[in-house]
Amino acid sequence: MSSRPLDRSAHLARRARLAVLLGGRPALFAAGAPSPRNYAASTFPFRAASHFLYLVGAPIPGAMLLVEGERATLFTAPNTAADALWHGAQPSFDELAAQTGCAIRALDTLPEALKRADVATLPAIDLATCAQQSTLLGRTVRPGALAPMDEPLADAMIALRLANDDSAVRSMRTAVATTTRAHAAGMRATRPGVRESDVRAAMEREIVADGGAPAYGSIVTVHGEVLHNDVHHNVCSAGDLLLADVGAESADGWASDVTRTWPVSGIFSPTQRAIYEVVLAANRAAIDAVAPGVRYRDVHLVAARTIAAGLVELGLLIGDVQSLVDDGVTALFFPHGVGHLLGMDVHDLEDLGDRAGYAEGRTRSAQFGLSYLRLDRDLTLGMAITIEPGFYVVPAIFADPALAQLAAGRVNRDVLARYADVRGIRIEDDVLVTESGAEVLTHAIPKSVADVEAVLGAR
Amino acid sequence: MSSRPLDRSAHLARRARLAVLLGGRPALFAAGAPSPRNYAASTFPFRAASHFLYLVGAPIPGAMLLVEGERATLFTAPNTAADALWHGAQPSFDELAAQTGCAIRALDTLPEALKRADVATLPAIDLATCAQQSTLLGRTVRPGALAPMDEPLADAMIALRLANDDSAVRSMRTAVATTTRAHAAGMRATRPGVRESDVRAAMEREIVADGGAPAYGSIVTVHGEVLHNDVHHNVCSAGDLLLADVGAESADGWASDVTRTWPVSGIFSPTQRAIYEVVLAANRAAIDAVAPGVRYRDVHLVAARTIAAGLVELGLLIGDVQSLVDDGVTALFFPHGVGHLLGMDVHDLEDLGDRAGYAEGRTRSAQFGLSYLRLDRDLTLGMAITIEPGFYVVPAIFADPALAQLAAGRVNRDVLARYADVRGIRIEDDVLVTESGAEVLTHAIPKSVADVEAVLGAR
Secondary structure, three states: OOOOOOHHHHHHHHHHHHHHHHOOOEEEEEEOOEEEEOOEEEEEOOOOHHHHHHHHHOOOOOOEEEOOOOOEEEOOOOOOHHHHHHHHHOOOOOHHHHHHHOOOEEHHHHHHHHOOOEEEEEEEEEOHHHHHHHHHOOOOEEEEEOHHHHHHHHHHHHHHHOOOHHHHHHHHHHHHHHHHHHHHHHHHHOOOOOEHHHHHHHHHHHHHHHEEEEEOOOOEEEOOOOOOOOOOOOOOOOOOOOEOOOEOOOOOOOOOOOOOEEEEOOOOOOHHHHHHHHHOOOOOOOHHHOOOEEEHHHHHHHHHHHHHHHHHHOOOOOOOOHHHHHOHHHOOOOOOOOOOOOEEEEEEHHHHHHHHHOOOOOOOOOOOHHHHOOEEEEEEOOOEEOOOOEOOOOOHHOOOOHHHHHHOOEEEEHHHHHOOOOOOOOEEEEEEOOEEEEEEOOOOOOOOOOHHHHHHHOO | OOOOOHHHHHHHHHHHHHHHOOOOEEEEEEEEOOEEEEEEEEOOOOOOOOOHHHHHHHHHHHHEEEEEOOEEEEOOOOOHHHHHHHHHHOOHHHHHHHHOOEEEEHHHHHHHOOOOOEEEEEEOOOOOHHHHHHHOOOOOOOEEEEHHHHHHHHHHHHHHHHOOOOOHHHHHHHHHHHHHHHHHHHHOOOOHHHHHHHHHHHHHHHHOOOOOOOOOOOEEEEOOOOOOOOOOOOOOOOOOOEEEEOOOOOOOOOOOOEEEEOOOOOOOHHHHHHHHHHHHHHHHHHHHHHOOOOEHHHHHHHHHHHHHHHHHHHEEOOOHHHHHHHHOOOOOOOOOOOOOOOOOOOOOOHHOHEEEEEOOOOOOOOOOOOHOOOOOOOOOOOOEEEEEEEEEEOOHHHHHHHHHHHHHEEOOOOHHHHOOOOOEEHHHHHEEEOOEEEEOOOOOOOOOHHHHHHHOOOO
C-alpha cells in the first residue's frame, strides 16, 4: 500500500465537504487498532476503519483524525527505535504531513486538543479503540450505538460516502479488475475432483498477488443454498454447480463483491441452465431498472417478479406473478434482498446500521425475505450498489411449518424434484448509478451461459 | 474443518490430565467471538482461543467449556432458523456431544452452573468475550492480565501444552506438510521482475488450498533486514535475496513457522553465499544442541557463537568470539532470539506472557538482542520450538549512538560494505524435542545452498 501515492487532493476535498456539512463543528475519527488473533502480538491484518480511511487515505494503526472546520490534524504515536528494528523506517511527521495534507501531532497531545466539550465521533470497529474514544471524550462510545450528538456526523459521512467521487470510483475499478482476474482463475481451477478450497485458493491468489485482500469471507461452495457458507472442504463433482461469491478489496481499501455460479463439468445440465437463465434474467432486469431517482426496493421487486415469472413458466411456481411476490412465495426461493450499498465496506456504511441503508421514514419489512433487504433508498448519482438475485432450495425453509404452509398449492413439489441438481445459484454484479442509468463495473466477468461455458471449455 | 473427524480421545485425555493437575478445581474456557473487520457482521475468519481448542477440538464461536473434575460441559447457543438459512445445518446438541465427548448445555444456563465462587479462567483473546467472562464470574477478566486465583490454571495449561501429545504432533506434521508445499511454490514463483506479493500469493495459495490459514502474517520480502516486514509491494530484482517467513496453521489450529532465504536469480552471489553459510552453520549447530535438559538460552548462545565465529572468519567482526557474544556485539547483526515455543500459537502460549516462555526464577535480559529471547526454559520431551538464527544489516541499529559505539573497533565497516547485497538472511526450522535430541519437522524444506539452488534451477 505504501507503494502507491495517496490521492491527497481527493482526501482534502472530502474533508472540505465534511467541514461544510458539519458547519465547522469538530469531529474525531479513529483509525482503530489491529485485532488480536491468538494473542496480543499475533494480530489479524490491520484494516483501518472506513470513515478514517475515507478521509485520510493512510491506514495508520492507532491514529486519530480531528477535523475542525478547515483544519485537519492527525494524531499519531511518534516512531520508536523498536518500530524501526521490527517494522522498518516509518514516515516522519513531516513526510506524513506532506502525504496526507494534515497537520501531524503526537498522539499524547490529543487530550489537550479535545478540551472542547462538543466533539462528535463515530464508534471505532474494535472495542479497544472505542474504550479509548470513551476516555478521550468523557462519554461512552461503543460499536453499533450512536449518541444523539453524533447523529449529524453520521449523516454527513453517509451523504459524502453515498456519492462516490472520481477517486473512489477509480479505486473500485481497481478492486473490480482484481476480482475479474480472480473469477477467471476460479473457473480455470475448477474441475471434477478438486476441493472447494482449491478453487478458493486460486481465486484469492490473484487478490493477494495484486496487494489486496478478500473484501469479505470468500464463499466458494457446491452448496450455494447455504447463503453465507464458510466451509470449503467439499469435493466438486461433475454434476455440481459451484457458487463463488468472492470480491477483492483494493490495496487502498475499496471493495468489490461478485458472485458467479458455474458448472463443475463445464456444461450446465438442462435443469441447471433453465434456472440459471431465470436468475440471469432477474439480474439483467434489475440492472435495467437502476437509475437515479428509482427506489431500490422497487429494483428488488423487479428481480423478484422476474424470478416469479420464470418459475411460473417452468411450472415450479403456480399462480399470478404479482401475488407470488406480494405474498412472499417467491422469497421461499429468493430469500434475501437483491443487494446493498458498496464502497469501502462490502455492505457500505453498515457500521451505522439501517441509518445508511434506509431512507428516513423507511423501515425494514417484517415479511420473510423482504426483511433481509439491506437497502431502501432512492438511488442517486454516484451511488454504488450490488445486484445479486438468486435461487436456492434451502432445506430449512421447507422444514419451517409456517413457510411450508405458504408453499402449499403455490410450489409444485413434483416439478421442484426434477431440479434436484440445482441447490443454489446467485449472479451478482457491482453497479454504479449514472446519469444514463447504470454502469456495470463488473461487466468483464463472464455471465451468460455461452460466455461461462466458453471459459470453462477452454480450461 | 468439519470435514475432519475430531480426535475425540486426545481431547478427552487432555481434559483428564487437566482435571488431575487442577485437583478437581473448576475452570472455565472461552472459545471467543469473531472479531469485526469493518462492521459487526463483517468479521475476520474465526479463530477459537487456543486453550479452548486444545481441550475441545471444535472451534465453536461464543462457546464456553466448564471443566469440573472429570465432568466437561460445553455451553453453546442453540441453533436458530436464521443460522440454518445463512450458515446451513449446524450439529445438534446430541451430535456435538458425540463429537466432543462433552455434555452440551444451552449457553444461557451457564450463569446458573457458575454459582460456585471459585471458578478459575484464562482471559479470552477478544475484549467482547473478556467482558462476558467478567460478567459471568463477577470479577474483572482482561487480556494479558492474570488474576492470582487463575495462576494455577495457567500453569496447568502450560504444563499440558508444553508436552505435545501424539495428536498434537500429528497436527503439527500436517501443518508442516502444507508449509513445505508453500515454500516449494514460493521458490518456483520467484524470478526477477515479480513482486513480493506474487510470491506470497503463490505460497498462501497452497495453505488455503489445504484448508488451513497462514499461522501469522506472512513475511515475504527483499528487505529481510526489517524483522517483521508486512509490506509486499517491492519488485524482486536479480541481485536480491528473498526472505520468506511463511507458515501454515493446520485446519485444526496447529502452527508451523518456517523461514527460508533464497536468491531471486537462482544463484547466491559469493558474498550472499558466504553469509548464508554462516547462518546455516548457526542453524545446524543450534539444532544439534537441542536435547532434553538443555537450557534454551544456551541453544541461543550456541547460535550466537557460531555466527560470531563465522563473521570473524570473514573479517566482518574483530575480536574474541566469546567476548563478541557476551558484549552483545554479535546481536548487532543477530538482534533477536534464536526462537520460541511452537504449538497452537506460533509463539505458543504467548497470551500468558513470559510465564510460559521463561522458567520460574528466570527473567529477560536487559541486553540488546538477548532481551528479545522469547524462551528460556530447560527443554523437555515433546516440546516444540523453532530454531531461527539470522543475519541482518539494520540501518536503525547502526544509526543508534549507543549501538554504534558498541560496534566501534569490533565491526569492520569496510568489510561490511563488501557485503552490501546481503540485507537480511534467516533460516528457521520447527524442531521437536525427542529422547535422542531433536527431530527437525521441517527437514523436507530445502536449506543447503546446493538444495536451494537446485530447486531454483529447475524453475
